Amino acid sequence: MINATAIYVLWLREMKRFMRTKSRIFGALAMPLFFLAFLGFGLRKISLPGIDQEIDYIRFLVPGVLGMSLLFSSAFSGLSVLWDREFGFLKEIMVAPVNRVSIVLGRIAGGATTAMLQSIMILVISLGLGFRVRSLLSLALALVFMLLISTTFLGLGLIFASKMNDMQGFSIVMNFVIFPLFFLSGALSPLENFPKALRYLAMIDPLTYGVDGLRSVLIGVSLYPLPHSLIIMVIFSAVMIVAGAYFFEKSESV
Amino acid sequence: MSRDAIRVENLTKRFKGIVAVDGISFTVRKGELFGLLGPNGAGKTTTINMLSTLLNPTSGQGEVAGFDILRNRDDVRRNIGVVFQETALDTKLTARENLEFHAMMYGLAKKEREERIQEVLRLVDLKEKANILVENYSGGMKRRLEIARGLIHRPQILFLDEPTLGLDAQTRRRIWDYIRDLNSEVQITIILTTHYMEEADYLCERVAIMDCGRFVALDSPQRLKDILGGDVISLEIEGEPGELVRRMEEFKWVKSLKSHNGFLSLTVEKGEIRIPELITFAQKNGLYVRCVHLRKPSLEDVFLNFTGRTQREQEASASQRNWKMKRGRMRRRR
Numbered sequence: 001m002i003n004a005t006a007i008y009v010l011w012l013r014e015m016k017r018f019m020r021t022k023s024r025i026f027g028a029l030a031m032p033l034f035f036l037a038f039l040g041f042g043l044r045k046i047s048l049p050g051i052d053q054e055i056d057y058i059r060f061l062v063p064g065v066l067g068m069s070l071l072f073s074s075a076f077s078g079l080s081v082l083w084d085r086e087f088g089f090l091k092e093i094m095v096a097p098v099n100r101v102s103i104v105l106g107r108i109a110g111g112a113t114t115a116m117l118q119s120i121m122i123l124v125i126s127l128g129l130g131f132r133v134r135s136l137l138s139l140a141l142a143l144v145f146m147l148l149i150s151t152t153f154l155g156l157g158l159i160f161a162s163k164m165n166d167m168q169g170f171s172i173v174m175n176f177v178i179f180p181l182f183f184l185s186g187a188l189s190p191l192e193n194f195p196k197a198l199r200y201l202a203m204i205d206p207l208t209y210g211v212d213g214l215r216s217v218l219i220g221v222s223l224y225p226l227p228h229s230l231i232i233m234v235i236f237s238a239v240m241i242v243a244g245a246y247f248f249e250k251s252e253s254v
Numbered sequence: 255m256s257r258d259a260i261r262v263e264n265l266t267k268r269f270k271g272i273v274a275v276d277g278i279s280f281t282v283r284k285g286e287l288f289g290l291l292g293p294n295g296a297g298k299t300t301t302i303n304m305l306s307t308l309l310n311p312t313s314g315q316g317e318v319a320g321f322d323i324l325r326n327r328d329d330v331r332r333n334i335g336v337v338f339q340e341t342a343l344d345t346k347l348t349a350r351e352n353l354e355f356h357a358m359m360y361g362l363a364k365k366e367r368e369e370r371i372q373e374v375l376r377l378v379d380l381k382e383k384a385n386i387l388v389e390n391y392s393g394g395m396k397r398r399l400e401i402a403r404g405l406i407h408r409p410q411i412l413f414l415d416e417p418t419l420g421l422d423a424q425t426r427r428r429i430w431d432y433i434r435d436l437n438s439e440v441q442i443t444i445i446l447t448t449h450y451m452e453e454a455d456y457l458c459e460r461v462a463i464m465d466c467g468r469f470v471a472l473d474s475p476q477r478l479k480d481i482l483g484g485d486v487i488s489l490e491i492e493g494e495p496g497e498l499v500r501r502m503e504e505f506k507w508v509k510s511l512k513s514h515n516g517f518l519s520l521t522v523e524k525g526e527i528r529i530p531e532l533i534t535f536a537q538k539n540g541l542y543v544r545c546v547h548l549r550k551p552s553l554e555d556v557f558l559n560f561t562g563r564t565q566r567e568q569e570a571s572a573s574q575r576n577w578k579m580k581r582g583r584m585r586r587r588r
Contacts, residue, residue, distance in 0.1 A: 009358040088342035096359040097331035
């Protein structure tokens with residue numbers, strides 16, 4: 001049975017922690033903002049094959065940086081199970097009479113909210129840099145994509161956290177999984193410029209469809225048709241959540 | 255319902271080739287204060303983790319509060335409180351928030367929740383500090399908060415894994431008194447693990463001595479000590495006792511006597527009332543007693559008796575074992 005109170009209280013804990021660790025908010029915002037500022041201004045006049053002449057690089061970049069911020073903070077949240085294990089709090093959660101699915105849902109709710117809040121902040125800042133959202137509908141659709149990206153990588157983080165038992169694995173996952181996912185997704189440059197082999201790899205990267213969907217709804221330019229990337233993201237996100245819950249359930253908490 | 259709070263049969267846990275708990279069987283009565291005593295690495299925590307559903311046993315059965323630890327996990331969880339060996343608090347939350355989190359996870363309604371939180375905060379004397387972030391708490395305060403948390407949902411059975419590890423003597427005393435009061439006033443069954451002999455001796459009605467995953471003895475502290483045969487009186491004397499030793503041995507109450515280099519050591523029951531008798535006897539026979547020493551057997555002696563080692567030696571060899579294992583693992587990784 002799904003335990004709504006447990007989901008709520010796990011979410012609430014995440015919110016309180018998020019609000020109290022200011023450094024985490026700034027830390028999570030800093031890198032995407034550097035990318036936006038330095039790449040966006042530095043390469044403002046650049047014309048890349050694959051980007052429409054009418055579209056500034058910064059407009060191309062904003063959806064990519066949103067995807068990046070969602071990818072990193074969601075994966076990080078999923079992996080934060082490792083922190084809880086390290087600091088012992090995981091035992092307190094696991095010994096409670098709450099089924100594991102509710103625990104996973106509570107974590108995902110908390111992680112998705114914080115990731116969404118961070119990327120909304122980035123979106124707001126990019127408005128200050130001259131980015132324009134086309135309509136309310138496009139904003140709403142963008143939020144849907146952001147949620148799907150976030151839950152996908154929360155699930156991925158949970159899978160890794162369930163399979164590892166110490167913090168050493170954390171940087172390995174970050175360097176060998178998360179960064180490649182980011183660069184492969186076409187967040188910074190159009191996929192058309194990639195060699196064929198990399199383009200095939202990009203096709204199995206969920207973030208490719210996430211960023212492409214965001215571009216489609218925010219700036220109206222995309223590689224895949226909108227329904228195409230939307231359906232793929234829904235599938236990715238469902239599969240990752242189920243897999244994350246499955247591995248978390250299987251893992252031993254001590 | 256049965257009278258037993260816990261029933262365990264042949265419980266075994268193997269971790270990749272190491273047997274952490276090796277087929278232990280025991281029962282704990284309702285309302286009992288039961289102790290698991292042994293050195294680090296004896297398998298106490300693993301036992302607790304299995305009974306509290308955090309680890310699955312490799313084989314064997316366990317019943318906690320009448321529920322099977324494998325088949326009815328959520329029922330077991332609802333009926334137990336656990337205070338883990340390492341701190342399991344969220345340090346970014348306040349004490350009250352930690353308690354609220356727990357109460358909500360256990361499904362307490364708002365009103366009940368507030369009452370219980372007040373109640374347990376008062377019990378562990380943290381009412382004034384309830385709104386401080388736990389990261390600013392001292393070790394003793396954290397421990398008390400954890401005990402409070404373990405009690406909010408009124409469990410039938412409370413597991414305390416090394417409740418006073420690393421605390422100063424004063425705090426330890428206070429926690430002992432809490433534990434005792436809880437057990438007698440609230441009628442909670444308490445299982446505690448410890449490697450402090452005094453702790454088990456002071457608190458527990460029955461103690462299981464654990465070594466290398468097995469129980470080597472299980473009885474009340476007093477009876478375990480009685481197995482050793484009583485108190486030891488050592489006399490330091492001037493001159494040669496000679497044949498007086500033989501006459502002392504003839505006293506009915508002397509169980510054994512050793513003479514060595516001007517020291518006499520006698521094993522007797524109720525040592526304190528035998529000392530005057532011994533002194534009078536010595537004086538009558540012209541022996542000058544320079545000093546007297548009475549030693550009551552401790553659980554440490556019991557441990558030594560059952561395992562043939564002191565706890566410290568035991569821990570040293572265990573840590574050596576662990577170290578070798580770790581090294582082996584590292585080598586394999588490379």
